[in-house]
Amino acid sequence: MFGFTRQQGIAFLVMFAAVVIAPFFLYPVFLMKVLCFALFACAYNLLIGYVGLGSFGHAAFFGMGGYIAAYTAKKWGFNPEIAIITGAGAGAVLGAVFGWLSIRRQGIYFAMITLALSQMVYFFCNQAPFTGGEDGIQQVPRGNLFGLISLQSDMTMYVVVSVVFLFGFLLIHRIVHSPFGQVLKAIRENEPRATSLGYRTNDYKLIVFILSAGIAGLAGGTKSLVFGIATLTDVANAMSGEVILMTLLGGMGTIFGPVLGAIMIGSIENYLAQLGAWFAVTQGVIFVLCIMFFRRGLLGELAARLKLSL
Amino acid sequence: MSISRRALLGTAAAAGLSSHARAQAPTIKFGVLTDMSGPYQNVAGPGATIAAQMAMAEFKAAGFNVEVVSADHQNKPDVGVGIVRQWFDRDGVDVILEVANSAVTLAVQGVAKEKNKVFLASGAASSDVTGAACNANTIHWVYDTFMLAKSTGGAMVKAGGDSWFFLTADYAFGHALERDVGNFVKDAGGKVMGAVRTPFPGTTDFSAFLLQAQASGAKVLGLANAGTDTINSIKQAREFGIKMRLAGLLVFLSDVHSLGLEICQGLALTESFYWDLNPATRAFSDRFIAKAPGKRPTMVQAGTYSSALHYLKIASAMGPAQAKLDGAATVARLKATPTDDECFGKGSIRIDGRKIHPSYLFEVKKPSESKGAWDYYKLIGTTPAEDAFRPLNAGNCPLVKA
Numbered sequence: 001m002f003g004f005t006r007q008q009g010i011a012f013l014v015m016f017a018a019v020v021i022a023p024f025f026l027y028p029v030f031l032m033k034v035l036c037f038a039l040f041a042c043a044y045n046l047l048i049g050y051v052g053l054g055s056f057g058h059a060a061f062f063g064m065g066g067y068i069a070a071y072t073a074k075k076w077g078f079n080p081e082i083a084i085i086t087g088a089g090a091g092a093v094l095g096a097v098f099g100w101l102s103i104r105r106q107g108i109y110f111a112m113i114t115l116a117l118s119q120m121v122y123f124f125c126n127q128a129p130f131t132g133g134e135d136g137i138q139q140v141p142r143g144n145l146f147g148l149i150s151l152q153s154d155m156t157m158y159v160v161v162s163v164v165f166l167f168g169f170l171l172i173h174r175i176v177h178s179p180f181g182q183v184l185k186a187i188r189e190n191e192p193r194a195t196s197l198g199y200r201t202n203d204y205k206l207i208v209f210i211l212s213a214g215i216a217g218l219a220g221g222t223k224s225l226v227f228g229i230a231t232l233t234d235v236a237n238a239m240s241g242e243v244i245l246m247t248l249l250g251g252m253g254t255i256f257g258p259v260l261g262a263i264m265i266g267s268i269e270n271y272l273a274q275l276g277a278w279f280a281v282t283q284g285v286i287f288v289l290c291i292m293f294f295r296r297g298l299l300g301e302l303a304a305r306l307k308l309s310l
Numbered sequence: 311m312s313i314s315r316r317a318l319l320g321t322a323a324a325a326g327l328s329s330h331a332r333a334q335a336p337t338i339k340f341g342v343l344t345d346m347s348g349p350y351q352n353v354a355g356p357g358a359t360i361a362a363q364m365a366m367a368e369f370k371a372a373g374f375n376v377e378v379v380s381a382d383h384q385n386k387p388d389v390g391v392g393i394v395r396q397w398f399d400r401d402g403v404d405v406i407l408e409v410a411n412s413a414v415t416l417a418v419q420g421v422a423k424e425k426n427k428v429f430l431a432s433g434a435a436s437s438d439v440t441g442a443a444c445n446a447n448t449i450h451w452v453y454d455t456f457m458l459a460k461s462t463g464g465a466m467v468k469a470g471g472d473s474w475f476f477l478t479a480d481y482a483f484g485h486a487l488e489r490d491v492g493n494f495v496k497d498a499g500g501k502v503m504g505a506v507r508t509p510f511p512g513t514t515d516f517s518a519f520l521l522q523a524q525a526s527g528a529k530v531l532g533l534a535n536a537g538t539d540t541i542n543s544i545k546q547a548r549e550f551g552i553k554m555r556l557a558g559l560l561v562f563l564s565d566v567h568s569l570g571l572e573i574c575q576g577l578a579l580t581e582s583f584y585w586d587l588n589p590a591t592r593a594f595s596d597r598f599i600a601k602a603p604g605k606r607p608t609m610v611q612a613g614t615y616s617s618a619l620h621y622l623k624i625a626s627a628m629g630p631a632q633a634k635l636d637g638a639a640t641v642a643r644l645k646a647t648p649t650d651d652e653c654f655g656k657g658s659i660r661i662d663g664r665k666i667h668p669s670y671l672f673e674v675k676k677p678s679e680s681k682g683a684w685d686y687y688k689l690i691g692t693t694p695a696e697d698a699f700r701p702l703n704a705g706n707c708p709l710v711k712a
Contacts, residue, residue, distance in 0.1 A: 027395075027396050027399070027400060029391075029392055029395045029396065029399075030392060030396065033388065033392060126481050126510070127480075127481065127482075132482075133481055133482030133483065134412070134413060134481060134482065134483055135412055135413050135416055135436060135438070135482075136387060136413050136416075136417075138413075138416045138417055138419075138420060138443065139416075139417075139419075139420040139443075154395075154399075223388070227387070227388045227391045227392070227417070228391070228417070228420055228421075229387050229388065229391065229413075229417045229420075231386075231387045231388075231413050231417075232413075233385075233386045233387060233388065234388075269384070269389060270389075270392060270393075279346070279347055279382055279384070280347055
């Protein structure tokens with residue numbers, strides 16, 4: 001099912017078991033945050049790892065998904081599931097615009113266009129009245145799932161977030177291992193050749209860009225409901241950088257790598273908060289070490305050593 | 311009802327509480343959530359934790375334990391909310407102190423209400439904390455944008471600065487400051503000659519804007535911005551030899567300290583606490599500098615101390631177990647009791663959660679006037695407590711109508 005190899009199937013079962021067991025040992029709100037970031041990183045990995053398109057502006061989709069989900073849930077009283085889907089839709093629409101403009105160029109030019117567009121989104125969110133400027137949208141209600149189940153308890157919310165995460169993860173896995181995904185990898189390896197085989201590569205790139213942006217919006221929308229806030233942090237440049245780091249640390253182009261990367265960055269942010277000023281230093285040292293010793297990312301390096309495809 | 315610290319210590323001693331009994335007594339736990347590594351680390355940061363520990367130390371013998379934990383919110387609301395939820399759910403924290411960042415403060419406010427705990431905010435500037443966003447679990451201690459605008463705008467006109475030009479950071483916070491200060495300037499009989507908007511964030515070169523301000527012929531240049539924007543605009547105004555009086559609308563003692571008197575001299579600014587204001591503030595600051603060598607407390611740090619102290623007074627009067635039980639009920643007691651401490655003198659807390667005390671307009675001294683380290687301000691105007699803050703019914707706080 002879903003085109004898992006045997007090892008990937010085992011790895012998925014391990015991850016699934018971890019998702020189920022973890023809230024009994026670790027703090028659920030922290031885990032929800034990690035799951036949202038993991039989904040965001042997976043969405044980013046779909047673009048950079050499998051098509052080779054390095055976007056520097058993914059925070060725009062994540063943040064806008066968060067703002068739209070928070071706004072619709074708070075001001076229009078949308079049910080959480082509808083709000084999250086609206087957020088994903090907002091990410092996808094924004095992705096269509098970004099993608100349409102940016103896929104015409106490659107490499108550093110592509111990256112610069114996405115960076116410029118995401119900065120425009122940041123300034124828009126800073127000024128637009130509906131986002132609440134630098135205060136953000138605050139005190140967003142978690143609401144009732146399908147109008148029935150209250151999400152006020154962290155455990156119920158956790159179940160919803162893990163379902164969203166697993167859905168997104170499997171969707172990405174399915175995309176990557178479909179005939180469509182094969183074409184994507186062909187484009188990554190040699191675009192002129194894919195063109196010569198008769199594929200309209202720009203159409204493929206645009207579709208995967210929209211998918212990636214939509215899933216990023218899904219992750220952002222879910223996160224804003226978990227914390228009850230949507231703020232500038234999520235659309236800021238630093239967030240685009242963070243998702244790149246998660247993907248690179250975990251292992252670009254591996255299906256589980258970004259999840260591992262998100263767990264690492266999330267834990268650093270959470271457990272080193274007590275260190276005060278040493279927080280940034282520790283984070284920097286860890287990055288430098290990882291880049292020096294695990295060039296393919298933690299999981300990428302492990303998979304290469306064990307000759308597995310994870 | 312007023313309870314002095316001495317009387318409490320006396321009662322505790324008279325009750326003959328042994329250290330063994332205290333070990334089993336209930337524990338009040340403070341969580342100082344602040345910016346330890348970013349732009350507010352000198353305004354609040356580690357100094358705020360020290361201030362909370364100073365309040366704790368005064369209640370050592372009061373018959374219950376007090377603990378202080380602290381964390382860095384990195385100016386990210388989601389990180390802040392994550393920490394606060396964990397503190398409430400897992401670590402048994404009763405009171406959140408400080409939180410120097412308006413977005414994080416507004417987010418923490420929601421969590422404090424949801425979990426029915428206590429939140430004593432010090433470092434946030436937004437007047438929404440006691441306005442539309444107010445709730446029964448939050449008190450806003452030190453200052454807000456309305457107070458800064460009123461003091462700097464109104465008192466400055468009285469001190470002769472009657473024509474203004476604004477250098478405004480182009481986002482909601484800057485616009486609000488410009489509007490509020492402008493209104494107070496006009497109310498006091500001054501006039502606003504114009505304003506220029508600087509792109510936010512990311513403006514580092516203010517020269518064109520400063521020359522435009524100079525050309526307006528206004529006497530006062532109002533800096534409706536914050537943080538690095540303020541610091542850059544003050545520095546560049548000095549370098550360009552701008553002849554106007556500078557009025558900083560969000561400048562703290564720690565900013566003046568890092569910029570130096572040479573650059574800051576003549577700058578007008580508003581604070582609600584200055585270490586060298588009177589004998590009581592000096593006494594507090596001497597104890598502070600003993601704990602934090604080389605540092606005088608800022609108003610945010612003083613506010614952290616003052617709010618923690620007021621809470622502990624009430625908690626020991628109510629009984630700590632009772633105080634821990636119901637956050638909103640404890641906050642209602644805090645509001646009903648007048649405050650009195652070395653930093654802010656006698657004061658009170660309004661129903662909307664606004665702590666009331668006078669605000670002071672200072673001017674930064676010339677290097678030749680300064681007698682030593684940290685001798686930076688001279689007082690040029692005082693707004694009495696009852697006039698310093700936004701009128702109770704003007705804030706749209708739901709608690710006021712109820």
